[in-house]
Amino acid sequence: MCADCGCSITGTTLGTDHHEHSHSHQTAHEALHHNPQLNDIKTISVISKILDKNNHEARHNRNHFDAHNVLSINLMSSPGSGKTTLLEHLADLADFKFGVIEGDLETSRDADRIKAKGIPAFQIQTGSACHLDAFMVHKGLHDMPLNEIDVCFIENVGNLVCPASYDVGSHLNIVLVSIPEGSDKIEKYPVMFRQADLILITKMDLIEHFDYDLEHEKKEARKIKPGVDILELNIKDKTSIQRVIEWIEFKRKMRT
Numbered sequence: 001m002c003a004d005c006g007c008s009i010t011g012t013t014l015g016t017d018h019h020e021h022s023h024s025h026q027t028a029h030e031a032l033h034h035n036p037q038l039n040d041i042k043t044i045s046v047i048s049k050i051l052d053k054n055n056h057e058a059r060h061n062r063n064h065f066d067a068h069n070v071l072s073i074n075l076m077s078s079p080g081s082g083k084t085t086l087l088e089h090l091a092d093l094a095d096f097k098f099g100v101i102e103g104d105l106e107t108s109r110d111a112d113r114i115k116a117k118g119i120p121a122f123q124i125q126t127g128s129a130c131h132l133d134a135f136m137v138h139k140g141l142h143d144m145p146l147n148e149i150d151v152c153f154i155e156n157v158g159n160l161v162c163p164a165s166y167d168v169g170s171h172l173n174i175v176l177v178s179i180p181e182g183s184d185k186i187e188k189y190p191v192m193f194r195q196a197d198l199i200l201i202t203k204m205d206l207i208e209h210f211d212y213d214l215e216h217e218k219k220e221a222r223k224i225k226p227g228v229d230i231l232e233l234n235i236k237d238k239t240s241i242q243r244v245i246e247w248i249e250f251k252r253k254m255r256t
Contacts, residue, residue: 054167057134061141061169068146071252072154074170076192078185079158081176082202084110085235086244087153091117093238094245096252098151101140103132110155120145131162134169151248160185164192172251176233178203183213186220194224198247204234 065072075083087100091114099120102111111123122143124136137154144152154170156163164173175196177185180203186193193199199221207214218230229247234240 054134057138058167058169061134061138062171064138064141064146065152065169065171069255070146070149070152071172071248071255072152072170073248074154074156074163074168074173075176076156076160076163076173076195077158077176077178078160078181081158081178081181082233082235083155083158083176084113086176086200086202086233086241087114087119087155088117089235089241090245091119093241094248096150096245096249097148098153099144099146099149100153100155101132101137101144102155103136103157105129105157120149126157129157130159131157131166132168133166137168150252160189160192164189164195171255172197174198174200176200176202177217179206179210179212182210183217186217186224190224193221193228196221196225196228197251198229198231200231200233200244202233202235204232204240205236 062072075086077083090098100111100114100122102108102114102121102123103126104110104123105126107125108123111121114121120143122140124132124140126132126136132154140154146152154168156168164175173195175192175198177193177199179201186199201214201217214232221228221230231243231247232240233244
């Protein structure tokens, strides 16, 4: 479990610096199924309260986005897959206006890169927590000009495990997986890809340099989540970036 951030109860975090947060897609009974050592009434009660608090705050975040007609997208991946780079290119090519809530353990480097593109960004430094939760994201909402943007990206902490289990209040999840990571990540981290509305296979310009089975990865993704959208992304190719933009625009229109 997440020893650094305190996710010791069925993968449930008991707090960052001042908030309780939880794996939102897992009920108390499901948690016990995965860890029968916690099979007592008191533990069930504690887990349920923790889950309920994060889920309640996540719904509150979504209500904020809905009230301003803003589509919220949670970006998740391992470190270095290209989340921030994608956002930089969207700043150059997309017609919709967007802001970014950034999550990292330390530094404001990613937020600084986004701000340099003229995009509003708010950096959340999680310290030792390996994911964002709904309470952290809510703090960022107060620094987002929601009346001036169409989309709010939540760039989660680089991690293929915990971020998938925490509802942060987004409407959609995009998961990035890069060619250099190898063609086994979807099988190894199914929870992450089961939560995806769109899977971006990034750094396609490097595929000739790696033993990467592209069709195998797509097959595994759709085995885990049938019908999931998958796009190949070469950040040097504007056409492939445009496909991502078109996907987001389509989802925006679906909400109107």
